[in-house]
Amino acid sequence: MQNFMEIEGFIKFDIKFSTSPSGVIHSVFFVEHHSIRQENSLNRKAYCLINVVASGKDINQKVKNLVEGVKVKVCGFLTNKSLVNGSSRLVLHAENIEII
Template structure:
């Protein structure tokens, strides 16, 4: 089964560094992507805001480098979480970040 996602965009909410009870670092931020894609031979605007999480050593590495407005490319996998109201959302779990 494949679950690999690559997207570029801008950080639009301040990154927050937290630590799990097991001591694992997690850097959470919101990434916004805007582009024009071709679908059925016609141009279509694409827009998405996605919660993105970076975990482990990568989280601490990027904690001081990411700010609102940072343009980045993220690759990782998608996972579903439920918020406190039981509403399901997709989260991008970043395995690689590159500033662009």
């Protein structure tokens, strides 16, 4: 099965860094996307705010240079994150981040 997403947008809010007990570096941030897409021959405004998680030393070397407002392209896979209140949130786990 395929699970791949690529999206462009702007870094929104501050990036939060943490290190797991096993020593893996994680960063969590949001990407805000705006575009106009064609749907059924009509223009449609597309908007989303995507929660992104980047794990590992290599990808976090790129993340450490990002600040709110920077335009990026993020590629990776989607998964659910369970929240404390029992609900879940769709999260993009970044495999590549590129400043554009």
